[in-house]
Amino acid sequence: MPFSLLKFGLKSDYPFENDPDLPPPSELKRHYDVVIIGGGGHGVATAYYLAKYHGITNVAVLEKGYLGGGNTARNTAVIRSNYMTPQGVKFYAASVKLFQNLSHEFDFNIMYSERGQLTLAHTDATVRAFRQRAEVNKHFGGRTELIGPQEIRELVPTLNMNPAHLPVLAGLWHKDGATARHDAVAWGYAKGATQRGVELHQLTEVTDVDIQNGRVTGVHTNRGNISCGCVVQAVAGNSSLMAAKAGFRMPITTYPLQAMVTQPVKPFLDPLVSSSALHCYVQQTSRGEMVFGGGSDPYPLYNTRSTLELKESLLAHAIEMFPFMANLRLLRQWAGITDMTSDYSPIMGLSPVENYYLDAGWGTWGFKATPICGKTMAELVASGGVVPELIAPFAMSRFDTFKQVNEMGATAASH
Amino acid sequence: MKIMHCPLNGPRNISEFVYGGDVRQMPQPDECTDKAWAEYVFYADNRAGVVTEWWLHTPSGYWFIAERHTVTDDIVRTYDASDMFQQRIDFMVAGSDKEEQ
Numbered sequence: 420m421p422f423s424l425l426k427f428g429l430k431s432d433y434p435f436e437n438d439p440d441l442p443p444p445s446e447l448k449r450h451y452d453v454v455i456i457g458g459g460g461h462g463v464a465t466a467y468y469l470a471k472y473h474g475i476t477n478v479a480v481l482e483k484g485y486l487g488g489g490n491t492a493r494n495t496a497v498i499r500s501n502y503m504t505p506q507g508v509k510f511y512a513a514s515v516k517l518f519q520n521l522s523h524e525f526d527f528n529i530m531y532s533e534r535g536q537l538t539l540a541h542t543d544a545t546v547r548a549f550r551q552r553a554e555v556n557k558h559f560g561g562r563t564e565l566i567g568p569q570e571i572r573e574l575v576p577t578l579n580m581n582p583a584h585l586p587v588l589a590g591l592w593h594k595d596g597a598t599a600r601h602d603a604v605a606w607g608y609a610k611g612a613t614q615r616g617v618e619l620h621q622l623t624e625v626t627d628v629d630i631q632n633g634r635v636t637g638v639h640t641n642r643g644n645i646s647c648g649c650v651v652q653a654v655a656g657n658s659s660l661m662a663a664k665a666g667f668r669m670p671i672t673t674y675p676l677q678a679m680v681t682q683p684v685k686p687f688l689d690p691l692v693s694s695s696a697l698h699c700y701v702q703q704t705s706r707g708e709m710v711f712g713g714g715s716d717p718y719p720l721y722n723t724r725s726t727l728e729l730k731e732s733l734l735a736h737a738i739e740m741f742p743f744m745a746n747l748r749l750l751r752q753w754a755g756i757t758d759m760t761s762d763y764s765p766i767m768g769l770s771p772v773e774n775y776y777l778d779a780g781w782g783t784w785g786f787k788a789t790p791i792c793g794k795t796m797a798e799l800v801a802s803g804g805v806v807p808e809l810i811a812p813f814a815m816s817r818f819d820t821f822k823q824v825n826e827m828g829a830t831a832a833s834h
Numbered sequence: 835m836k837i838m839h840c841p842l843n844g845p846r847n848i849s850e851f852v853y854g855g856d857v858r859q860m861p862q863p864d865e866c867t868d869k870a871w872a873e874y875v876f877y878a879d880n881r882a883g884v885v886t887e888w889w890l891h892t893p894s895g896y897w898f899i900a901e902r903h904t905v906t907d908d909i910v911r912t913y914d915a916s917d918m919f920q921q922r923i924d925f926m927v928a929g930s931d932k933e934e935q
């Protein structure tokens with residue numbers, strides 16, 4: 420046995436190391452410069468960049484459950500930038516760039532795996548839309564091209580080229596498409612933030628918001644009241660409920676999104692494959708499990724139950740795409756509650772309350788935005804409300820001026 | 835299968851129904867401000883609790899009203915729209931002469 424291993428085993432603090440990933444729970448202070456509501460990936464990423472780039476460390480992240488236990492832990496981890504609008508592509512491409520370097524930055528392996536994403540077209544209209552997306556993506560530095568059936572067969576030999584009698588005409592091949600461990604992303608940010616002095620308070624629910632003269636002055640929690648210089652709201656599916664406490668409505672409706680995973684099998688599928696016509700996307704994890712998901716539930720709900728309806732429809736489509744999957748067994752089915760906007764773009768920036776900032780409307784697509792979202796929200800907070808150019812198109816007020824950023828076609832079934 | 839009670843056809847699988855949005859008052863498109871119109875079209879209460887909504891039974895093309903709990907996923911009550919609307923509602927046609935209404 421190597422000597423160092425023996426030494427490690429005999430250390431007095433073994434099996435626990437001296438530097439735990441997160442500090443132990445502490446009392447809430449009376450005041451913080453910044454209160455971040457929601458300890459998902461977005462909340463802790465914002466705290467991390469506030470501490471790292473702006474030296475703002477009197478920050479509390481308040482999480483009603485546990486770190487990353489919301490949609491951050493429930494998503495299927497598709498990372499990509501092949502959207503439709505210039506505003507969208509620029510924003511998500513900046514996020515993909517940050518993701519590519521995140522393991523180094525954290526010195527913590529987030530298992531970033533760049534396998535490419537293939538989206539299938541079954542109609543001429545989709546082929547036309549794909550041409551546009553490929554060009555927009557290339558223009559803003561992404562790697563995307565339109566490929567034909569022969570190349571698709573070579574990339575994914577096990578794919579049924581005529582699923583549900585919808586012939587595969589072409590594919591949008593996005594080489595930057597990737598996946599990563601979502602828990603690792605949340606923990607990496609949380610660890611980096613708390614090491615720099617940020618406080619993460621789990622099991623701490625914000626129950627009310629104090630507003631005076633159009634400014635937020637503090638929040639109430641199940642562990643007492645605190646005052647604060649400003650608030651960042653990053654609560655995903657609960658966005659409308661939190662905003663109601665701050666006194667305004669949002670253009671958001673909360674729908675469940677479900678996904679499922681099979682038992683592991685030998686590696687056979689490298690790229691992430693999706694088809695919007697079939698409302699289905701499929702990928703194989705590094706453990707060999709097949710993960711698949713589809714569109715949102717058919718009606719709004721604040722509940723993470725799974726349904727038989729979705730299981731039946733999604734499995735039928737997945738099996739159309741990969742017929743041999745009919746022999747696999749399902750391990751799990753789960754859901755998250757997602758904050759859907761009508762244009763499938765996020766809501767970031769200012770709110771009707773002066774020092775109350777919004778990070779919401781992430782629906783079914785917000786995991787991939789975690790790094791850039793944290794970075795730009797931190798800039799917004801540190802500057803006292805100067806909106807960074809990259810997120811200006813996503814202001815909530817775009818709905819009042821009818822300037823939506825339409826990403827529905829590029830989002831609905833691929834997330 | 836989850837079952838919904840259709841006021842016209844009785845208990846049916848939820849997959850036969852389509853959700854049609856909250857029952858709410860439409861502002862007059864010609865007269866209201868852009869902000870009021872945006873509020874109506876895009877903004878939502880998105881409440882956690884009992885909501886009153888339009889639902890459609892697709893096979894029979896029948897619209898009705900359902901009260902539903904958005905946290906427990908229980909359907910509290912369904913009824914014909916005439917229970918709520920005693921009179922016909924005529925919407926103003928945008929650009930039409932107001933005297934005609």
Ligand SMILES: Cc1cc2nc3c(=O)[nH]c(=O)nc-3n(C[C@H](O)[C@H](O)[C@H](O)COP(=O)(O)OP(=O)(O)OC[C@H]3O[C@@H](n4cnc5c(N)ncnc54)[C@H](O)[C@@H]3O)c2cc1C
Nearest residue numbers: 457459460461483489490491494495497625755785786787
């Ligand atoms: C099944 C599924 C698949 C998805 N697939 C993808 C994908 O492939 N790619 C992609 O990019 N995105 C995907 N998404 C979307 C993505 O998961 C989310 O947009 C993203 O994780 C949002 O991160 P967040 O930190 O804003 O929210 P969350 O991780 O949900 O964090 C919000 C936190 O706020 C907390 N909170 C709520 N109310 C309060 C309160 N009153 N007080 C204190 N804390 C509170 C919650 O407990 C929660 O932990 C998917 C989502 C689901 C559900």
